[in-house]
Amino acid sequence: MLADIAQLLIAGLATGGIYALAAIGFTLLWQTSQTINFAQGEFVMLPAFFVLIGMGFFGLPFWAAALLGIAVSIVILGLAFKKLMVDPMLRHGVLPLVIATIGLAILMKEAVREFYGADAWPFPPLAAATNVTVFGAALAVQSLVVLAISIMAVVALQLFLNKTRTGRCMQATAQNPTVARLLGIPVERMILFTFLINAALVAIASLLITPIYLAKFSNGELLGLYAFIAAIIGGFNQVRGAIVGGLLLGVIDNFTAVYVSTQYRLVVPLLLLIVVVLLRPQGLLGRAEERTI
Amino acid sequence: MRRLTFVLLLSTPLMSACIASAGEVKLAYVGEISGSLAVSGGNFRDGVILAVEEINAAGGILKEKIALSLLDTQTNPGVARSQVQKVIDADPYVVMGPIFSGNVKATMQMMQQAEIPHFIGGEAGELTTLGDPYLFRTSFGQQIGMPKIANYIRDELKAKTIALIWVNNDFGKGGRDNLIKQLAQRDIKLVADVSTESGQVDFAADVVKLKAANADAVFVYSNEEECARIMREARKQGLKGPFVGDTTLLSQKTIELAGDAADGVLGHVGLSADAPIPAVADFAAKFQKRFNYKPDHNGIKGYTGVYAVRYVSEKKLGKFDRKALAQAMHGLTITPGDEPGILIETTWDDKGEIDRVSFLAEVIKGQQKITKILPKIGK
Numbered sequence: 066m067l068a069d070i071a072q073l074l075i076a077g078l079a080t081g082g083i084y085a086l087a088a089i090g091f092t093l094l095w096q097t098s099q100t101i102n103f104a105q106g107e108f109v110m111l112p113a114f115f116v117l118i119g120m121g122f123f124g125l126p127f128w129a130a131a132l133l134g135i136a137v138s139i140v141i142l143g144l145a146f147k148k149l150m151v152d153p154m155l156r157h158g159v160l161p162l163v164i165a166t167i168g169l170a171i172l173m174k175e176a177v178r179e180f181y182g183a184d185a186w187p188f189p190p191l192a193a194a195t196n197v198t199v200f201g202a203a204l205a206v207q208s209l210v211v212l213a214i215s216i217m218a219v220v221a222l223q224l225f226l227n228k229t230r231t232g233r234c235m236q237a238t239a240q241n242p243t244v245a246r247l248l249g250i251p252v253e254r255m256i257l258f259t260f261l262i263n264a265a266l267v268a269i270a271s272l273l274i275t276p277i278y279l280a281k282f283s284n285g286e287l288l289g290l291y292a293f294i295a296a297i298i299g300g301f302n303q304v305r306g307a308i309v310g311g312l313l314l315g316v317i318d319n320f321t322a323v324y325v326s327t328q329y330r331l332v333v334p335l336l337l338l339i340v341v342v343l344l345r346p347q348g349l350l351g352r353a354e355e356r357t358i
Numbered sequence: 359m360r361r362l363t364f365v366l367l368l369s370t371p372l373m374s375a376c377i378a379s380a381g382e383v384k385l386a387y388v389g390e391i392s393g394s395l396a397v398s399g400g401n402f403r404d405g406v407i408l409a410v411e412e413i414n415a416a417g418g419i420l421k422e423k424i425a426l427s428l429l430d431t432q433t434n435p436g437v438a439r440s441q442v443q444k445v446i447d448a449d450p451y452v453v454m455g456p457i458f459s460g461n462v463k464a465t466m467q468m469m470q471q472a473e474i475p476h477f478i479g480g481e482a483g484e485l486t487t488l489g490d491p492y493l494f495r496t497s498f499g500q501q502i503g504m505p506k507i508a509n510y511i512r513d514e515l516k517a518k519t520i521a522l523i524w525v526n527n528d529f530g531k532g533g534r535d536n537l538i539k540q541l542a543q544r545d546i547k548l549v550a551d552v553s554t555e556s557g558q559v560d561f562a563a564d565v566v567k568l569k570a571a572n573a574d575a576v577f578v579y580s581n582e583e584e585c586a587r588i589m590r591e592a593r594k595q596g597l598k599g600p601f602v603g604d605t606t607l608l609s610q611k612t613i614e615l616a617g618d619a620a621d622g623v624l625g626h627v628g629l630s631a632d633a634p635i636p637a638v639a640d641f642a643a644k645f646q647k648r649f650n651y652k653p654d655h656n657g658i659k660g661y662t663g664v665y666a667v668r669y670v671s672e673k674k675l676g677k678f679d680r681k682a683l684a685q686a687m688h689g690l691t692i693t694p695g696d697e698p699g700i701l702i703e704t705t706w707d708d709k710g711e712i713d714r715v716s717f718l719a720e721v722i723k724g725q726q727k728i729t730k731i732l733p734k735i736g737k
Contacts, residue, residue, distance in 0.1 A: 069566055069569075069570055072569075072595065073562070073563060076562035076563070076566070076595075077562070080560060080562065178392065182396075182400070183391065183392040183393070183396035183400070184396055185397070185583045185586070185615055186615075187586075187614060187615045187616075187617055190594075194590070194593040194594045194596075194618070194619065195596070205594040205595050205596070207594045208562075208594070276590070277559065277560060277562075277587070277590070277591070278559040278560070278587070279559075279583060279586065279587060279615055281583075283557075284559070287559065318560075319562055319563045319566075321563075322563030322564065323563045323566060323567055327526075327553055327554055327555060327558075327564065328526065328553070328555065330563075
């Protein structure tokens with residue numbers, strides 16, 4: 066029984082870590098540019114296909130294709146997304162941009178289906194399918210690797226945001242762009258950096274989740290939903306909230322599937338979402354914000 | 359005039375979807391080109407396309423070329439119904455598909471009312487018990503396959519307990535019910551009954567349940583993509599197996615997607631591109647050359663279904679007559695000598711159920727190896 070719980074916990078944390086990476090993107094973009102990207106799930110889906118193109122068309126080994134996938138993601142899902150969609154749309158308000166990202170999600174999904182087909186594609190795992198036994202529980206090395214990489218990515222992000230000058234400038238931009246601009250911080254560049262970081266995070270999430278999900282055009286649907294729920298549960302305006310939300314969601318999802326019902330595994334996270342929205346609208350770790358008219 | 363133009367504009371897409379000019383016979387594929395069963399539907403569709411191209415190159419059926427239209431159900435019963443309605447309006451000779459049993463069930467009554475013979479890929483046991491005289495299988499129903507695999511579990515694996523993981527759709531539910539019945543008749547105990555969802559992507563929790571059951575063997579009964587994900591997760595978590603399944607677990611697509619994780623999988627396959635039969639090997643080579651991938655059993659189903667239509671129309675009827683075609687199919691046996699495109703001797707009973715040889719197989723180093731040929735049930 067305890068061994069089962071330990072296995073479920075590790076598997077849940079591993080999946081939750083991936084949700085967290087995608088959820089962080091929601092909070093980063095919201096904090097710096099009031100962008101809600103409803104194509105975030107497709108942003109996680111697409112880098113896996115960049116990697117497959119690197120391996121299939123250019124004959125690269127997996128690690129080189131993975132690096133290529135991250136680089137291409139940063140350019141397309143970071144730079145191009147910011148310059149070609151967010152900048153022109155944001156001046157019209159948040160709602161048009163939200164609608165535009167929904168359209169972008171459909172476009173990305175259908176484009177992948179058009180070029181790569183509706184089938185799933187195999188994707189190499191990051192570690193061999195072996196186990197380590199800890200206190201009688203056989204834990205999957207792949208889950209531990211996924212969890213470790215997620216933690217490293219989050220720690221690296223936190224160190225960057227808190228310990229570097231650029232990171233602190235980004236935080237200042239997020240807190241008050243007007244004052245940041247008065248202090249001489251290049252606000253536009255800082256906002257661009259958040260888009261590039263988001264692109265890198267979704268690319269890492271893609272490398273971690275696709276060996277489990279297999280590469281398929283529709284992967285973004287569920288991932289985007291889970292990441293969005295995680296960001297709201299944790300707190301849409303706090304990176305640490307997105308991390309907690311993601312991990313919590315991954316664990317709850319797994320425990321629900323075993324101890325409640327597989328058919329209703331999405332119901333419990335949604336119930337949690339409703340409870341959080343009703344009782345603590347800013348999220349578990351979020352900061353209450355007031356807006357005046 | 360303006361109204362006439364409007365009517366013509368509206369009708370153009372429908373006409374182009376299924377139109378056949380004089381000297382052409384209309385055949386429609388209504389199946390899963392996208393959605394969770396796109397893998398199976400895509401294979402079936404390509405088998406149909408290959409057969410149609412070959413038959414047309416050889417002069418067609420009764421000297422009429424086949425005009426093939428392809429319609430996507432999106433693995434959605436609602437869409438399937440609207441696509442079938444579109445096809446019925448276009449008045450085809452025969453419909454191939456759907457492959458997803460849920461879609462077959464949702465549309466079979468429409469086909470029956472329109473008196474259109476339909477060659478399905480669905481394997482849910484109940485489909486041939488619902489009294490549709492126009493429905494014909496292209497592969498075994500579960501009530502045919504499950505007794506064979508239950509014998510295999512008892513006689514070859516000598517398993518006393520089974521942990522079952524299955525997909526909760528018409529296909530999976532039918533297979534589960536049939537298997538449980540067969541296991542009970544052989545005193546094999548079901549120690550875990552894990553239901554999963556169609557299109558499910560994360561099986562970590564489900565595999566934990568299977569591990570906890572500590573069964574002599576694990577029976578995996580789902581569609582190809584989900585089978586591959588289950589096997590990957592099972593290997594990841596160190597679930598030992600042995601893993602047993604029927605057709606989909608050992609299909610080429612599952613092996614391709616699961617990679618090393620599929621090695622060692624055992625089971626029964628109704629059809630296989632790796633079958634030690636020269637005609638099947640020739641078909642697999644032609645398919646590979648035409649579509650640049652290796653077919654699975656669904657490719658064979660689509661291909662042989664079209665050839666069955668040609669054989670009956672030319673050799674039994676000598677005319678295009680849907681009602682007569684359906685009547686002639688019942689109780690019919692086609693041998694490769696009669697029609698080389700049928701690949702393996704095949705019999706349809708009075709309900710449209712199919713009988714042919716089948717195979718026991720094992721996945722070894724990423725390849726499906728046939729270990730035994732099982733005879734037709736009727737022999």
